[in-house]
Amino acid sequence: MRRTAILAVVALGAGLLAGCAKDSEEPGDSAYDGGGGKGMTTITVGVFGAFGLKEAGLYEEYMKLHPDIRIKQTSIQRNENYYPQLLTHLSTGSGLADIQAVEVNNIAEVTATQADRLVDLGRTEGVSKDSFLDWKWAQATTKDGKTVGLGTDIGPQGICYRKDLFEKAGLPTDREEVGRLWAGDWSKYLETGRKYKARAPEGTSFVDSASGVMAAVTGGNEKRFYDENGEIVYKTSPAVKQAWDLAAEFATEKLTARLQQFTPSWDQAMSNGAFATVSCPAWMLGHIQDKAGAAGKGKWDVAAAPRPSNWGGSFLVVPRTGDNTAEAAKLAAWLTAPAQQAKLFTERGSFPSAQAAYPLPAVADAEHPYFGNAPIGKIFSRAAQDVPVQIVGPKDLIIAQNLADIGMLQVDQKGRSPEEGWDAAVRAIDNALDE
């Protein structure tokens, strides 16, 4: 969910305007002329944010392979604006692109409520269930076995850290050694934080935000907000409690820089080197590189997270009302095939959800120059393969957001007690879930 928030506040204005944006195409282009060689099929793709498919050159490559296909993309900057519009379009059956992107926090809701309006991509030619991670495949599959979304990327997490700050605080800087500091247990991460604080360089904190820690810990559990029967259980879920307590510990012991992720001050703090670590899903590396910029060059590195955990990722769905559903499904299958996912990873840092892509050299041997040539391919594939099959639910986003942006934020930034923060979050969530 947060990836889309990257594009700062200005984007919202554009996003609101883009609410009206609809791809217009000249009638001559869209008409599919089956017999003639000159007939062109235009396939439209609707995405949010800088989704990466276009930026990685995948559309162009496909158009070269299929000269009779033209691909057009429309993008709305933020998922908060994109998703409600997608729902409205799906229910009215108009205004849809041939392929639409769906964020992982929304996929359960889309799968549960919109499956009738979507093409079953599980039966599309060229789609192989085995090439995807099981849990990614399962997330977009309905109870009666229709797979309505194909996974693009996932967000296995590592810990990004500043070598220079670690050194000043008397901690190891080598990524293997750093990984060993907290391997296997998030409480060791807290322990390291305490050590850091004892000798912290002036004006720096161990971690950016308590919510970031909470998201990372929650993301490593099978059962978070929903149980197997689709009941909302976040109030009693041990995973949520563990994550909450640990993150609150970070806040109350003042180990955080008291920031809110994906806000301008978070970016500023990054460029000023105000915190030493942040739990970073693969897709966040690019953001850190952009924001920490030249000043942070040679200072950042990536170590393995205490436990495997996933945060974010997306899917492609094909609405049934489209004019070219068959061609669109083919394109969606191609875009999510292992080779293309590997390319998306090399170009954009979006980690493949197709496990068949992991052995490919583009992934297996990938290193990140900004992060001290860290072998990110190895670090993240290991994390991805050990992530448990997570139970997703339709209101994951609302629960996660209120826990972070109401509850934990109160503890972290307003100095409220963890109990007060928890109560505030629960009240907000109860209100938000009540229809």
Add this chain to the structure above:
Amino acid sequence: MPEPAHGRPAAHIEHPGGPGPAVDDTAPGGTDAATQRRRARRSRRYRRDVRWSPYAFIAPFFVFFLAFGLFPLLYTGWASLHRVELTAPTDMEWVGLRNFSRLLEDEFFWNALRNTVTIGLMSTVPQLLMALGIAHLLNYRLRGSMFFRVAALTPYATSVAAATLVFVLLFGRDYGMVNWALGLVGIGDIDWQNGHWTSQLAVSTIVIWRWTGYNALIYLAAMQAVPKDLYESAALDGASPWQQFIHVTVPSLRHTILFTCVVSTIGATQLFGEPLLFSGGAGATGGADHQFQTLGLYMYEQGWVNLHLGRASAIAWAMFLILLVVGAVNWVVARRLSKSA
């Protein structure tokens, strides 16, 4: 509308050659009847034109109003009586007035209403006072008065999103310029966004910054319509400039002031963009404690984040009703004012 002169007298022509009384001017009869008929047709067209054209001319506004004003208004009212989710907007379940009655015990609604009122007061009152002062200054003969007038209007012409982004940075806790300036005079860092009053003050600042110049120009226009002889006679009576302002300018602007109050109140009740963007892109909650969540923002959160269209519609209608009440109060005040005038 007066009857056209050549309009009526055609009645008997409709039965030419009928068994009417003999008439002596039979000679030009045929051509005359044709002209008359043509005239009659033209006059009918003319009358239709005069009667219906104005409707055609104002139709575009009403068509658009029906499509984008009245219909959404009524549909929202209808939706507010149902349980509707954005995941299936056509699937409506009748719940009567429940969406309204639950607002009474909805702590977030009351919080948003309180915030709307306090932010509204904090932004509108200083804004209008400052606008009055600026207009008064601009009303003097100034060098480059055009420049100042245009300058006063520039914030209004800036996009909310761009302006708010800049204000978010200015009011930043760690690297904001406001805190830096306060630091120079020995005031420690203020967490603008997390404080209840500080966040509301910051949001109000954005509103004041954007709308003061606009209101100033409205006041200026009204001031220039005040007859000069009023000032002259006041000056003759020995009134100081300040007394002139209080006893001549302000009373003459009474209706304009009332107008700007009404418009600003409506704007304040619907305040949305500034608080939404002030959270720095972190959603529609209006801060960790909903400390700057306005009614508009709460409606947005219910409708587009929580996806409860029915509940959001009820909030929209509650806002509409609140505005009607505010409008009625304004109307009463206006009547008092014009009676006392």
